[in-house]
Amino acid sequence: MSAGTIVVAVLLGVGSGVVSGMLGVGGGILMVPGMVLLLGLTQHVAEGTSLLVIIPTAIVGAYTLWRSGYVLLLTAAILGGSGILGALAGSRIALSVPSRTLRILFVVYLLIMGARMVLPAGGDRQKAELD
Amino acid sequence: MSKSGPGVTRRESLGPPQIAGALALGVLGGIFSGLLGVGGGLILVPGMVLVLRTRQHVAHATSLAAIVPTAVAGVVAFGKASSADWRIGALLAAGSIPGARIGAKVMQRIPADRLRVGFGVFVILVAITLAVTK
Numbered sequence: 356m357s358a359g360t361i362v363v364a365v366l367l368g369v370g371s372g373v374v375s376g377m378l379g380v381g382g383g384i385l386m387v388p389g390m391v392l393l394l395g396l397t398q399h400v401a402e403g404t405s406l407l408v409i410i411p412t413a414i415v416g417a418y419t420l421w422r423s424g425y426v427l428l429l430t431a432a433i434l435g436g437s438g439i440l441g442a443l444a445g446s447r448i449a450l451s452v453p454s455r456t457l458r459i460l461f462v463v464y465l466l467i468m469g470a471r472m473v474l475p476a477g478g479d480r481q482k483a484e485l486d
Numbered sequence: 487m488s489k490s491g492p493g494v495t496r497r498e499s500l501g502p503p504q505i506a507g508a509l510a511l512g513v514l515g516g517i518f519s520g521l522l523g524v525g526g527g528l529i530l531v532p533g534m535v536l537v538l539r540t541r542q543h544v545a546h547a548t549s550l551a552a553i554v555p556t557a558v559a560g561v562v563a564f565g566k567a568s569s570a571d572w573r574i575g576a577l578l579a580a581g582s583i584p585g586a587r588i589g590a591k592v593m594q595r596i597p598a599d600r601l602r603v604g605f606g607v608f609v610i611l612v613a614i615t616l617a618v619t620k
Contacts, residue, residue, distance in 0.1 A: 356573060364577035371578070372585020377593040378605055380555070381525030382582050388612045390574065392619060400571050402523025403564025407575040409525045409557045412582050417550040425547030427498045429536065433505060434512040434530060434537035434548070438556030441516020449521045458616060464522050465613035472606025 363393050372412070377484060384468060387461060398458040402449060507537040512552065520560045525553040 367389040377451055391403035407432045434450035449457055500508070511533040515526035530549035534540040540548065564570045 360574075361577060364574050365581040368578035368581020368583075369585040369588075370581075372582030372587075373589035373592070374605065375582070376586035376589020376591075377596070378589075378602060379526045380605075381587075382578075383522070383524030384528070384609065385555035385612075386578060386617050387523050389577075392612075392615060394574065396571060396574070397569075399564070399569040403561065403567075403570030404572075404578070405523040406519070406557045406560040406564060406574045407570050407572065408578045408615035410554060410561065411579050412586060413525060413550045413553040413557065415583055416586060417547065417554060420550060423547075425544050426551050427540065427544060427548045428551070429498055429500060430504075430508055430534070430540070431548045431551035432501075433508040434534075434552035434567070434609060435516065435555040437509045437512030438519065438526065438552055439559040441513040441518075442520035442556045442559040443515040443516075443563060444513075445520025445522075446560050447520070449523075450515075450563065450567050450569065453616075461522055462520075462613045464524075464616045465609050465616070468528055469606045469609035469613060472602045472609065 360394060367393060368408070377410070381409060383409060384465065388465070391458065398454040398461065399450065402457070402461075504538055511537060512556075515549075515552070516556050516559070519553070519556050520563065523560070523564075525549075526556060527553060 367386060368382075371385035371389065374380065374385055375382040383402075386399075386405045386408060387401045390396045390404060391398060394401075396404065417426060417431075421428075452460075511530060515529040515533070518524065518529050519526035527546070529551045530552060531542070531545045534545035534548065535542060538545075561570060
């Protein structure tokens, strides 16, 4: 692994970490395209690696917020338990399609998420929920 | 957002409709997570707010806890297919964990609405770049 790769990977981590901390979004939305575009990984490896990074990041975040009393444990257990089943199905689909197809799916996901953040309707609704 | 929380967790009341809603939401979030290599919080958080009537901050915190087992299942599946780079992952995590702490601190001083729109535009540009790059 070259020094350049190491520097880019750490900076990408910092960038996606800062954004996820600021906006409450997962780092994957930045990490996956970053790994594909800046580090030259295939869409599959980028996605698998992103999930790997999400584990410690989410543990740290969830632990901090749990101590502040924000985590609904029972709801999290139900969501996480059914999430395992969903993730096994989702990754099975991901691993059965070519990297190019998977990348196009990711592009669609980015466009939807980007549009949702830009469109005023979504912003107003979210502001209303913040009390 | 850190100091005023205690007590929130004690108000968790789940009836059959909420449990059914949470199960469906978890599966949907999991499919997104495994398919796209993301946490799935962008599905879980609005889903909890809309379906379970959870407050935004609580939904965010709860989704982070739910993402842990979901991401583990995804990593196992991708790892079996050798589709995860452990060294790159370690470097990214070394940056993202302190990065997230910085972001959470900065968040309290920046108007979230404008930030969200700015990031939305950036995400759309990334999508276009990703679509046209070989």
